[in-house]
Amino acid sequence: MNIQGTAFRTIWLSTDGAAVEVIDQTRLPHAFVIRRIGTARAMAEAIADMVVRGAPLIGAAAAYGVWLAMRDDPSDAALDAVYAALLATRPTAVNLRWALDTVDAALTVLAPEHRGRAARMLADGIAEEDVSQNRALGDNGLPLLQAVAERKRDARTGGDDRGVVNVLTHCNAGWLATVDWGTALAPVYAAHDAGLPVHVWVDETRPRNQGAALTAWELGQHGVPHTVIADNAGGHLMQEGRVDLVLVGTDRVAANGDVANKIGTYLKALAAHDCGVPFYVAAPGPSIDWTLAAGVGAIPIEERAAAEVREVTGRTTAGDIRTVTILPADTPVANPAFDVTPARLVTAFITERGVATPAELPALYPEHDGQADEALAEG
Amino acid sequence: MNIQGTAFRTIWLSTDGAAVEVIDQTRLPHAFVIRRIGTARAMAEAIADMVVRGAPLIGAAAAYGVWLAMRDDPSDAALDAVYAALLATRPTAVNLRWALDTVDAALTVLAPEHRGRAARMLADGIAEEDVSQNRALGDNGLPLLQAVAERKRDARTGGDDRGVVNVLTHCNAGWLATVDWGTALAPVYAAHDAGLPVHVWVDETRPRNQGAALTAWELGQHGVPHTVIADNAGGHLMQEGRVDLVLVGTDRVAANGDVANKIGTYLKALAAHDCGVPFYVAAPGPSIDWTLAAGVGAIPIEERAAAEVREVTGRTTAGDIRTVTILPADTPVANPAFDVTPARLVTAFITERGVATPAELPALYPEHDGQADEALAEG
Numbered sequence: 001m002n003i004q005g006t007a008f009r010t011i012w013l014s015t016d017g018a019a020v021e022v023i024d025q026t027r028l029p030h031a032f033v034i035r036r037i038g039t040a041r042a043m044a045e046a047i048a049d050m051v052v053r054g055a056p057l058i059g060a061a062a063a064y065g066v067w068l069a070m071r072d073d074p075s076d077a078a079l080d081a082v083y084a085a086l087l088a089t090r091p092t093a094v095n096l097r098w099a100l101d102t103v104d105a106a107l108t109v110l111a112p113e114h115r116g117r118a119a120r121m122l123a124d125g126i127a128e129e130d131v132s133q134n135r136a137l138g139d140n141g142l143p144l145l146q147a148v149a150e151r152k153r154d155a156r157t158g159g160d161d162r163g164v165v166n167v168l169t170h171c172n173a174g175w176l177a178t179v180d181w182g183t184a185l186a187p188v189y190a191a192h193d194a195g196l197p198v199h200v201w202v203d204e205t206r207p208r209n210q211g212a213a214l215t216a217w218e219l220g221q222h223g224v225p226h227t228v229i230a231d232n233a234g235g236h237l238m239q240e241g242r243v244d245l246v247l248v249g250t251d252r253v254a255a256n257g258d259v260a261n262k263i264g265t266y267l268k269a270l271a272a273h274d275c276g277v278p279f280y281v282a283a284p285g286p287s288i289d290w291t292l293a294a295g296v297g298a299i300p301i302e303e304r305a306a307a308e309v310r311e312v313t314g315r316t317t318a319g320d321i322r323t324v325t326i327l328p329a330d331t332p333v334a335n336p337a338f339d340v341t342p343a344r345l346v347t348a349f350i351t352e353r354g355v356a357t358p359a360e361l362p363a364l365y366p367e368h369d370g371q372a373d374e375a376l377a378e379g
Numbered sequence: 380m381n382i383q384g385t386a387f388r389t390i391w392l393s394t395d396g397a398a399v400e401v402i403d404q405t406r407l408p409h410a411f412v413i414r415r416i417g418t419a420r421a422m423a424e425a426i427a428d429m430v431v432r433g434a435p436l437i438g439a440a441a442a443y444g445v446w447l448a449m450r451d452d453p454s455d456a457a458l459d460a461v462y463a464a465l466l467a468t469r470p471t472a473v474n475l476r477w478a479l480d481t482v483d484a485a486l487t488v489l490a491p492e493h494r495g496r497a498a499r500m501l502a503d504g505i506a507e508e509d510v511s512q513n514r515a516l517g518d519n520g521l522p523l524l525q526a527v528a529e530r531k532r533d534a535r536t537g538g539d540d541r542g543v544v545n546v547l548t549h550c551n552a553g554w555l556a557t558v559d560w561g562t563a564l565a566p567v568y569a570a571h572d573a574g575l576p577v578h579v580w581v582d583e584t585r586p587r588n589q590g591a592a593l594t595a596w597e598l599g600q601h602g603v604p605h606t607v608i609a610d611n612a613g614g615h616l617m618q619e620g621r622v623d624l625v626l627v628g629t630d631r632v633a634a635n636g637d638v639a640n641k642i643g644t645y646l647k648a649l650a651a652h653d654c655g656v657p658f659y660v661a662a663p664g665p666s667i668d669w670t671l672a673a674g675v676g677a678i679p680i681e682e683r684a685a686a687e688v689r690e691v692t693g694r695t696t697a698g699d700i701r702t703v704t705i706l707p708a709d710t711p712v713a714n715p716a717f718d719v720t721p722a723r724l725v726t727a728f729i730t731e732r733g734v735a736t737p738a739e740l741p742a743l744y745p746e747h748d749g750q751a752d753e754a755l756a757e758g
Contacts (some may be wrong), residue, residue, distance in 0.1 A: 201713075230714070231609075231611050232610050233715055235716075235718060239675065323703075324694055325694045340615075352494070
């Protein structure tokens with residue numbers, strides 16, 4: 001996607017071919033800084049410090065981390081060491097383990113002298129696969145937005161939005177969380193690039209403000225019209241008919257279609273259901289956990305640090321980045337990071353294989369049929 | 380209620396009888412500062428600058444403002460001037476106009492030499508009426524919390540909450556918004572003071588953070604156990620059975636029971652309904668607008684400044700109060716300040732006259748029967 005008119009990905013090989021470059025996401029939205037990463041150790045630090053974040057991007061970054069290690073020392077010992085070091089950076093990220101296992105399995109069987117070049121090809125492949133998967137999500141979601149635009153044009157309501165498709169999204173499931181295109185925002189970029197008038201309501205997404213910091217920034221850079229709102233505002237906007245559809249990403253989908261995603265997603269799904277607004281979940285195949293019958297009450301919810309609620313970081317008028325405390329001293333805080341939206345509130349999933357209701361989802365992935373049947377029978 | 384073990388109200392006469400003193404709410408939660416207000420002009424500034432805020436407190440503060448003016452100059456011209464100056468401070472606050480009209484009507488018919496003393500008595504009366512009305516809300520709401528505590532004790536679930544009644548609240552409808560006791564928090568204080576184990580989940584209430592700044596502070600000072608959460612977290616907590624009831628205040632109730640309150644209230648009402656959690660609205664009689672048939676789509680929703688979403692103010696580790704921007708420069712923002720919760724999501728209203736479902740509410744206020752019938756027939 002574009003940054004100030006220039007196409008970027010979140011991770012790429014440096015022009016001299018000697019290092020990997022990434023957008024430093026800890027500096028957004030206040031500064032656009034490219035970070036050059038020349039060693040596996042530096043890549044592990046970049047993942048741990050959330051210089052790169054978002055499950056798909058972390059997977060690609062880890063694969064490039066293995067390449068950097070193998071380039072310098074392709075021994076079995078070095079391979080084992082880099083695998084362990086990278087896996088330890090973000091223990092709960094499913095894509096991280098998947099990417100590392102994929103690269104490790106392929107490299108182990110190669111003679112050490114071939115590992116450097118192979119590792120780079122594998123990392124490139126993982127990155128490209130993410131891009132093409134997300135592009136497919138965009139292509140599959142685009143007709144949903146086109147249908148809204150056509151309906152609004154037909155209605156010729158004469159309202160002030162002139163057929164604009166109003167999408168509400170929560171958190172950041174945009175291109176910054178992936179190598180390119182994003183998941184939930186892929187259909188938005190596809191629509192915008194196809195000339196469809198689209199506008200995004202961006203939940204600020206407390207407590208980490210990924211909507212305010214990342215989604216607003218990436219939409220702004222690519223030129224997609226958007227408006228940031230407090231997380232509290234979405235229900236009211238839906239009630240007033242100012243949201244045409246909700247589009248969110250997911251961390252994990254159960255076999256029955258229950259959706260784990262950033263805390264607060266469930267509230268937006270309830271409002272969408274109450275107001276007759278379609279609620280879509282962009283779910284790449286790997287995010288569906290076919291071994292899990294149902295998600296509500298079953299998916300463990302990470303409790304994160306109180307400081308995320310207690311403190312807010314931003315830019316002062318002088319341009320400094322400062323952190324301030326918004327609570328009385330010693331106030332107890334709870335900070336569940338995710339919630340689970342019941343499948344009954346999900347209109348459809350947008351996947352790289354097409355659009356499907358929760359009930360239709362297993363038919364898109366027949367290779368998991370046995371698993372899904374088993375899980376659903378148990379559940 | 381208590382501050383560090385000492386009983387306080389939000390507004391009182393100074394011990395020398397020559398001025399009014401208030402808690403400076405713009406300094407909370409980071410500093411507890413008492414502000415002495417000796418002139419009507421200073422009172423108008425205190426209301427406009429939100430040194431005092433909350434509809435019931437503003438009403439009492441305005442009445443004391445009239446007293447300060449009359450003490451210095453009890454002429455008709457001075458009475459007209461102070462009425463206009465105070466009314467202009469917060470044009471949308473219904474209680475402000477009601478308090479000013481009450482005081483003005485009583486003073487106009489008096490000879491100027493009697494106005495000073497009468498104005499003070501009227502202001503005292505308005506403050507006392509608020510306190511007794513809120514105490515009645517607390518008394519009427521208390522049995523709802525007692526019933527939960529008994530049910531939990533009977534169930535002897537052996538859970539880790541040992542019969543604690545978990546209340547979720549949004550924004551600040553506590554004693555800081557009134558002269559004492561609060562509205563939504565009145566039953567909580569009544570329960571706590573009666574020895575009932577009660578714990579409050581406090582929504583931080585973006586964008587102005589009244590929950591984080593005010594509700595957490597006042598509960599902490601009075602010793603009521605509480606936990607601050609991001610506004611996004613409430614649905615998840617209800618889904619997990621960790622909320623026994625929701626208690627909120629209101630800015631305006633329509634005759635059919637639709638409830639206008641701080642933005643985000645509607646989302647919590649939806650979650651409560653979905654999870655089978657009772658949703659109570661503390662509604663003093665004056666907050667019910669019997670001329671309005673229905674609230675959804677009818678109550679005008681104030682759009683407030685973008686800076687409230689764009690910026691966050693808090694305390695640095697050095698102890699300075701600083702404001703930081705959390706958005707990319709020039710990001711568009713929308714900031715609707717209230718939403719309307721449909722009556723179908725309201726379990727009951729807690730009023731100074733008792734507890735009533737939306738359908739039962741008109742029977743509690745027979746003096747408005749004609750108005751309500753007319754409004755509902757039109758609506």
